[in-house]
Amino acid sequence: MDLRRIILPVFLVFAEAENVTVVKATLGQNATFTCSGETTDTFWFIKISSQVKGLIVRTLGTDFTQYYIYPETKYIAKGNVLEITNITAEDRRLYFCARRERGNMTFTDTFLLVSDDPITPSTTNSSEGNDQQQQYSCILCQSDVVYSSLALNILLILVIIGESVFTSGLCGPLL
Incomplete structure (x- = not known):
């Protein structure tokens, strides 16, 4: 089987829908996307970083729901509707819905969750330290994802180059 046909769909899943629907929600409330x-x-x-999306949930009709992010109480999906409960500052980001059509993933809608609530700094030193620790951890997580994505892209390029060199006959028989 052609390796490119296996790896390429993984990278194509990162394409985005062009129209963005802005959904406003107050922190602590719920938001619904259709x-x-x-x-x-x-x-x-859900958009994790600039080019990486994480799968939250998959629904098959109104009867079957498979969650990929836990706890399941944060995201509630039924059919083509996703509800995010108890909105926090971290939830303010892009969300995408997609469908599988003839074996390909097609992104149909993009939603941007926004809030008018300001992000308030912590008032106590211990809380401030915890917030800084969480931000530092999050930055490390994002850089790991970026470096992993970069490494996979380089690997893909090397595989394609190697395959084209061997199939074009530029490398003679190995002795």
């Missing part, structure tokens, strides 16, 4: 189109086989993604 994906356009049919309710069968809907995938919901």
Whole structure:
């Protein structure tokens, strides 16, 4: 089997829908997104960093829901609807719904969750230290994801170059 046909869909899943629907929610409240189109086989993604999305949940019709992020009480999905409960500052980001059509993942809608609530700095030193620790941890997580993505892209390029060199006959028989 051609290796490019196995690896390429992994990178194509990062394409984004062009139209963005802005959804406003107050911190502590719930937000609801509705994906356009049919309710069968809907995938919901969350934007983690500039080019990486994480799969939250997949629904098959209104009867089957498979969660990929826990706890399941944060994200509630049914059919083509995703509800995010108890909105926090971290939840303010892009969300995507997608469908699988003829074996390909197609992003249909993009939602930007925003809030008018300001992000308030901590008032106590211990809370401030914990907030800084969490921000530092999050930065490390994001850089790990970026470096992993970069490494996979380099590996893909090397595999494609290697395959094209061997199939074009530029490398003679190995003795």
